[in-house]
Amino acid sequence: MSTEKDYQISPVVQESIVHNSRTLFNFQSLTASLFGVCAGILGLESYTGFLFYIISTLLTCILFYALRIAPSSIASGKAPFDTSRYFRGAFEFWTSGLSGGLAGFILTWTLFYGLVRA
Template identity: 30%
Template sequence: MASTKDDAAQLIYTPNVQHNGVLNSAKFLSSCFAGAVAGVLGLENWLGFGLFVMSILLSSAFMYAINCKGRPAKYITGGVWELVNPGQDNMFTFVLVWTLFYGIVHVYD
């Protein structure tokens, strides 16, 4: 029973809350980088979104192992699901960067 109370206290522990900002920034940068890669490679339709899904899964695996030390429930309220969830803003960021780089690189194809 004490572990449940300790887990709830860990979610409002200041260093853990600050760590959530690092996780959100990493997910945002992963979305930007995946969008740039998809645009430069000229991926279209589902191939581009497949790259986005793979980048989210890969970055989530790294965050799970390295940043959360295998215990995401200690840092994030939703646990693993919240870690894998790309979020609406990251999806829009991916599409924006994807179309930007696709337009810059493949404008005269």
């Protein structure tokens, strides 16, 4: 349990965590749609399309972490891959994009696959 002194040293503001989560969700939804466009244009089908989505989403999370969270974590002396200061938990950060953007990915994937192959 955190004490008052811990909150003074490293304050965690709920509004900031909610804002960060919303920003990450918007970013992952946008990139999922863009990955759907890419998969549709490339003509990917079945498992290869879903594998493309999973790999590209995880790569996006790694790039987001490397560009946004890692520099500030290193500067503050936090452990690597510790996202608890900015998000509700590590699980939310690393896996929320897989389920949150899946519908947008499938929608744009089938749309552009049909447009290109028709």
